[in-house]
Amino acid sequence: xxxxxxxxxxxxxxxxxxxxxxxxxxxxxxxxxxxxxxxxxxxxxxxxxxxxxxxxxxxxxxxxxxxxxxxxxxxxxxxxxxxxxxxxxxxxxxxxxxxxxxx
Amino acid sequence: xxxxxxxxxxxxxxxxxxxxxxxxxxxxxxxxxxxxxxxxxxxxxxxxxxxxxxxxxxxxxxxxxxxxxxxxxxxxxxxxxxxxxxxxxxxxxxxxxxxxxxxxxxxxxxxxxxxxxxxxxxxxxxxxxxxxxxxxxxxxxxxxxxxxxxxxxxxxxxxxxxxxxxxxxxxxxxxx
Numbered sequence: 001x002x003x004x005x006x007x008x009x010x011x012x013x014x015x016x017x018x019x020x021x022x023x024x025x026x027x028x029x030x031x032x033x034x035x036x037x038x039x040x041x042x043x044x045x046x047x048x049x050x051x052x053x054x055x056x057x058x059x060x061x062x063x064x065x066x067x068x069x070x071x072x073x074x075x076x077x078x079x080x081x082x083x084x085x086x087x088x089x090x091x092x093x094x095x096x097x098x099x100x101x102x103x
Numbered sequence: 104x105x106x107x108x109x110x111x112x113x114x115x116x117x118x119x120x121x122x123x124x125x126x127x128x129x130x131x132x133x134x135x136x137x138x139x140x141x142x143x144x145x146x147x148x149x150x151x152x153x154x155x156x157x158x159x160x161x162x163x164x165x166x167x168x169x170x171x172x173x174x175x176x177x178x179x180x181x182x183x184x185x186x187x188x189x190x191x192x193x194x195x196x197x198x199x200x201x202x203x204x205x206x207x208x209x210x211x212x213x214x215x216x217x218x219x220x221x222x223x224x225x226x227x228x229x230x231x232x233x234x235x236x237x238x239x240x241x242x243x244x245x246x247x248x249x250x251x252x253x254x255x256x257x258x259x260x261x262x263x264x265x266x267x268x269x270x271x272x273x274x275x276x277x278x279x
Contacts, residue, residue: 063217064148065227076230084150086231102145103218103227 007032018091018098022056025095034093037085041093045081047072049094056096062087063103122273123152125265129278131163133173133209139164139279140224147231155228156265157256158238162245165237165253170221174206225255236260 001020004013007028012020017033019025030049034041041049051070055062064086068075075086082089087099124146128139139155146153163169177183177196183205185191195201210220219227225235237252237259249259269276 061217064231065217065219065223068227074230075227079231086148088148102141 014098016092016098019095022053022095022097025053029095030093033095037089037092039082039089039093042081044073044077045093048078048081048090052090052094052096056094061101062091062099063101065103119273121146121151121275123154123269123271124275124277125154125156125269126277126279127156127158127265128161128164129159131160131169131173133175133206135279136161136164136170136173136221137213137218137224140221140228141218142277142279143228143233144224144231147228147233153228153231153233154236154265154268155233156236156238156260156262158241158262159244162237162241162247162252164221165225165235165256166247166251167253168251170225170253173221174202175209177202177205222253222255225253229255229257236265238262238265 001012001014003010004017005011006013007026009024009029011024011029014020017036019029027046030046031041034045039045048067051067051072052062055066060066064075064078067073067078067086067090073081078086078090082093087101091097091099124142126139126143126146128136130136139161143153143155157165163173177191178193180191180196183191183196196205214220218224229235234257235253235255237247237256239259239261242248242252242259249256252259
């Protein structure tokens with residue numbers, strides 16, 4: 001665990017840069033993490049991020065299949081929004097822990 | 104002691120992440136096909152370029168008629184357990200209906216874990232940019248045509264063509 005300044009706030013993050021406390025998250029933080037990865041966030045991105053956060057709050061497991069069935073995006077669109085890391089990058093930007101799912 | 108040495112050594116070497124995986128599936132039981140699909144999908148999700156080659160009985164996993172009705176071996180499978188964990192008697196595995204009941208149960212348990220059926224799994228892999236190939240020799244041997252295969256299958260190619268796709272020094276070939 002380490003401390004990182006994101007969007008002017010000092011936040012505890014994991015070694016891989018995932019927020020330790022998801023309640024500290026805000027849209028500015030999301031934008032800054034996304035920039036680091038090389039993704040520019042659109043309203044569609046935020047719909048996915050909020051969906052992931054809701055699922056995590058409810059302690060439901062995250063899978064790309066679940067996101068694909070959410071009605072927000074299909075799996076192909078999810079890959080287009082978060083290239084090369086549909087769950088890994090989206091979780092990081094959403095301020096939730098690194099997903100442990102294999103699917 | 105040995106393990107520690109390896110750790111120390113690996114710290115000094117620069118990390119070279121995997122860039123491409125080429126997975127070959129030659130068997131058609133539920134567990135063989137799913138092992139392939141889980142590894143392929145996992146690679147795609149990690150941003151690794153992924154090519155999957157189905158050959159011999161593995162073709163069942165991409166043949167429209169059979170892909171969602173795969174089976175597992177209830178005889179000659181030492182890892183088989185009864186519900187509750189007792190060993191599964193081989194004699195029982197040979198009785199009519201037992202194998203399909205066991206295979207059905209396996210598919211149901213996978214669905215509970217949000218593991219998709221084969222056709223949907225193939226779609227997930229191609230949606231993420233993975234590519235699925237069928238082996239020409241095996242397709243000819245089983246007298247199949249491209250239209251018998253899942254729409255997610257890119258093309259029918261020879262093993263030589265598949266090896267050409269496996270270039271690059273950060274590429275691994277996995278045989279399941």
